[in-house]
Amino acid sequence: xSYEIVIGFEVHxxxxxxxxxxxxxATTFGAPPNTQVCPVxxxxxxxxxxxxxxxxxxxxxxxxxxxxxxPEISTFDRKNxxxxxxxxxxxxxxxxxxxxxxxxIDVDLGEAGIKRIRINNIHLEEDAGKNIHPxxxxxxxxxxxxxxxxxxxxxxxxxxxxxxxxxxxxxxLAMRSLLQYLDVSDxxxxxxxxxxxxxxxxxxxxxxxxxxxxxxxxxxSMSVVLKCIDAEFERxxxxxxxxxxxxxxxRLWDEVAMVTRSMRSKETANDYRYFPDPxxxxxxxxxxxxxxAKGSLPELPLARRQRFIDSxxxxxxDAGVLTASKxxxxxxxxxxxRHNNPKTLANWVMTGIQSWLNEQxxxxxxxxxxxxxxxxxxxxxxxxxxxxxSNIAKKVFPLMLETGKRPxxxxxxxxxxxxxxxALDPLIDEAIAANPKIAEDIRGGKLKxxxxxxGSVMKKSGGRANPDALTARIxxxxxxxx
Amino acid sequence: MALSIGDVEHVxxxxxxxxxxxxxxxxxxELSKIFSHVDQLAELNVEGVEPTAHxxxxxxxxxxxxxxxxxxxxxxxxNAAESEDGCFKVPQIV
Numbered sequence: 001x002s003y004e005i006v007i008g009f010e011v012h013x014x015x016x017x018x019x020x021x022x023x024x025x026a027t028t029f030g031a032p033p034n035t036q037v038c039p040v041x042x043x044x045x046x047x048x049x050x051x052x053x054x055x056x057x058x059x060x061x062x063x064x065x066x067x068x069x070x071p072e073i074s075t076f077d078r079k080n081x082x083x084x085x086x087x088x089x090x091x092x093x094x095x096x097x098x099x100x101x102x103x104x105i106d107v108d109l110g111e112a113g114i115k116r117i118r119i120n121n122i123h124l125e126e127d128a129g130k131n132i133h134p135x136x137x138x139x140x141x142x143x144x145x146x147x148x149x150x151x152x153x154x155x156x157x158x159x160x161x162x163x164x165x166x167x168x169x170x171x172x173l174a175m176r177s178l179l180q181y182l183d184v185s186d187x188x189x190x191x192x193x194x195x196x197x198x199x200x201x202x203x204x205x206x207x208x209x210x211x212x213x214x215x216x217x218x219x220x221s222m223s224v225v226l227k228c229i230d231a232e233f234e235r236x237x238x239x240x241x242x243x244x245x246x247x248x249x250x251r252l253w254d255e256v257a258m259v260t261r262s263m264r265s266k267e268t269a270n271d272y273r274y275f276p277d278p279x280x281x282x283x284x285x286x287x288x289x290x291x292x293a294k295g296s297l298p299e300l301p302l303a304r305r306q307r308f309i310d311s312x313x314x315x316x317x318d319a320g321v322l323t324a325s326k327x328x329x330x331x332x333x334x335x336x337x338r339h340n341n342p343k344t345l346a347n348w349v350m351t352g353i354q355s356w357l358n359e360q361x362x363x364x365x366x367x368x369x370x371x372x373x374x375x376x377x378x379x380x381x382x383x384x385x386x387x388x389x390s391n392i393a394k395k396v397f398p399l400m401l402e403t404g405k406r407p408x409x410x411x412x413x414x415x416x417x418x419x420x421x422x423a424l425d426p427l428i429d430e431a432i433a434a435n436p437k438i439a440e441d442i443r444g445g446k447l448k449x450x451x452x453x454x455g456s457v458m459k460k461s462g463g464r465a466n467p468d469a470l471t472a473r474i475x476x477x478x479x480x481x482x
Numbered sequence: 483m484a485l486s487i488g489d490v491e492h493v494x495x496x497x498x499x500x501x502x503x504x505x506x507x508x509x510x511x512e513l514s515k516i517f518s519h520v521d522q523l524a525e526l527n528v529e530g531v532e533p534t535a536h537x538x539x540x541x542x543x544x545x546x547x548x549x550x551x552x553x554x555x556x557x558x559x560x561n562a563a564e565s566e567d568g569c570f571k572v573p574q575i576v
Contacts, residue, residue: 017547024550033568034558038550042558053544075535082498084572131575143569146558271496276535284541 003202003237005229006210007168008160011175013185014127014151014193015058021126021152022049022092029191033145041150043088048279051076055152056283058184059099059124060293062154065182065300066119068100070290076124076280079272084144085129093155094123095274106302107174108320109167114302117171118159127151148192154184160199160210165229172196172222173324177301180326188363189221196225201246202236211236212246216260218253221362228253232260304329312342321350327365328353331373338377345380352397370404371397379407391463392416419464421473424457428470428477431456442478450474484514 023040039047075097078090103119129146187194201211219225251260308319323329382388432439441449564571
């Protein structure tokens with residue numbers, strides 16, 4: 001049978017606060033184990049959580065950017081479960097008066113247009129600690145590091161609105177892009193500050209009923225999420241084809257075997273017995289708080305894309321690629337501010353800079369590129385002023401990447417400056433002497449033949465001749481007009 | 483409201499408690515009594531009364547996003563039954 005994929009996501013993102021959500025412990029990534037921990041993180045009797053105001057404001061800002069309805073009163077609940085990474089035996093979360101509900105995010109599907117993905121709810125909770133599972137013989141135990149426990153975590157739950165792997169990918173890119181623009185999270189998937197949990201089911205094509213969904217955790221990059229969608233499609237469709245049933249359960253991705261494995265059955269184990277957390281008082285979301293959050297909203301990705309089309313004259317495709325990452329869009333705009341040639345700069349960012357990025361680890365941004373925006377702008381300015389031609393630029397660019405030097409410095413050091421007429425003349429004379437037939441043809445009016453002489457001179461000059469000037473000079477030498 | 487042995491077993495599992503058969507019967511009896519006691523609240527007329535999560539007449543209590551000192555690693559692990567490499571050592575999770 002042929003099946004349609006139905007996907008929803010639970011997006012978890014760690015908020016960019018200095019301290020944790022309920023206490024003053026630092027949130028620095030990579031600190032030695034259990035050194036950012038206090039009695040609140042440890043769930044010690046008598047310790048009390050107090051809400052970090054910045055964490056709440058960042059959450060509110062995100063809820064509004066996702067077009068959510070925001071309640072007048074938001075409250076926190078206890079989600080009860082036993083796991084060593086959470087010493088209180090409950091996670092403080094929200095289950096009743098969410099920070100936001102019924103929102104949406106618009107996702108750019110390229111030629112298929114924009115698809116609106118509904119957000120069921122967005123809520124603020126705390127991250128859990130990290131479990132380490134030492135490998136090898138005799139290692140029949142786990143280690144727990146609670147540094148991460150209590151880091152503010154925003155959970156965004158979508159409706160099951162995605163229907164293909166491509167839509168899922170576009171959604172993840174749009175969500176990461178939005179969170180980066182809002183500057184609420186580092187969005188580093190490898191470090192776990194942005195995580196996508198996949199909810200996926202299949203149904204026969206044409207059916208309007210949902211199948212049984214599976215939740216998959218442990219997906220630490222977008223490419224892994226996409227691989228997982230393929231693996232789950234295979235697993236679930238085989239099960240259904242054989243007349244079996246998909247079990248409602250949580251599964252873990254096994255990166256080595258490239259399959260998902262059952263973690264626990266949702267029906268029996270998940271009984272969280274939520275109730276209001278008596279340690280935390282209500283948050284009244286006032287009109288002032290909403291106005292302040294709205295005022296702090298930056299230009300969002302789709303608006304920026306439209307501006308790049310309207311005022312910089314870029315194609316919708318180029319504008320979409322450039323604005324997908326805030327850092328890339330910032331880089332591009334910084335370059336345009338230095339040298340006003342958006343189209344050529346866009347090409348260099350989307351080819352040269354992007355291929356460099358593609359070779360870096362997944363979370364790398366253009367901010368760590370050895371070529372700064374000013375240098376790229378300078379290079380395009382050198383091309384536009386005919387100081388170098390585009391062939392020379394293709395030699396200069398890799399050297400800029402390698403050395404981080406400015407293009408003008410590299411042109412000087414490598415002797416890549418264009419040759420002037422005095423230097424070119426002997427090369428032209430040589431080429432004419434070596435190709436008497438061609439020279440005769442040109443004299444006789446076959447101007448297309450100039451290309452052959454130019455090629456010869458270009459080669460001998462190491463590409464350092466300006467094509468327009470060279471054409472003119474050859475014509476002049478052969479006494480041809482125009 | 484009477485709790486069955488099954489209810490007690492379910493709650494015990496969620497709380498990771500191992501109970502003997504005698505304990506299960508005892509807790510079923512005791513918890514049923516507590517439930518009956520709480521059920522008396524259902525007799526009250528609460529029409530027009532706003533649900534409250536807690537009785538404190540307070541709201542919007544925040545702390546500023548300022549980093550404070552944490553405990554030393556030794557203090558964090560002081561009550562741990564076992565530890566290794568600065569971490570809590572626990573029975574294998576996966």
